[in-house]
Amino acid sequence: MIDFANLFWWLVVIFGYLLAIFLIVKTYVFAFSLFRDAPYVPYHTHSLKYAIDLLELNKNSKFIDIGSGDGVVVFDAANMTEGIARKYSGIEISKWLVFWSKFKTIFQKNRSKISFIQGDIFKYQNFGQYNRVFLYLTSNLASQIVLILLKELPKGSIIVSGDFDFNQEVHKKIKVEKIIKEEGRKQYRFFKIKV
Secondary structure, eight states: OOOHHHHHHHHHHHHHHHHHHHHHHHHHHHHHHTTSSSOOOOOOGGGHHHHHHHHTOOTTOEEEEETOTTSHHHHHHHHHTTTOSSEEEEEESOHHHHHHHHHHHTTOTTGGGEEEEESOTTTOOOGGGOSEEEEOOOHHHHHHHHHHHHHHSOTTOEEEEESOOOOHHHHHHSOOEEEEEEETTEEEEEEEEEO
């Protein structure tokens, strides 16, 4: 006969260990990322609906979040647009964050259209397959990657940066539209480029 009282406590202990492991890994990933050019800072999802609107996702869109972190932007983009785009991808240098993103993909409604790539954004060779790009990177890093994207992305592509403007070199090469969205007292800044 099964002793449900003991089973309950075993499940509590197992859940506690899993939660502790998760918190330790998340803390490690955050702390380690502080020594890189782009530390892991989760994007504030309240403003994501504006970013998704600015990207103008449609049935021919192939979306990528550069520096995808824990995948929240990719998942929200897929859910907010009800999977209309052909592909939703994220690229991230941290193996732990890519592992976590891939694990969370299992629970997504549009999981067949979602993928994550572990790699260095400056060594990645396939940006040309995407036509919708979201960035939440520091101005310096975003500017460096945009100069690469301008050479690789197909005509008609859209790049949206959350919060961080591009440097003068980018502004000299292409028109950058500054967009401010307000929600109550909060203000969200976006910078949009149409290739």
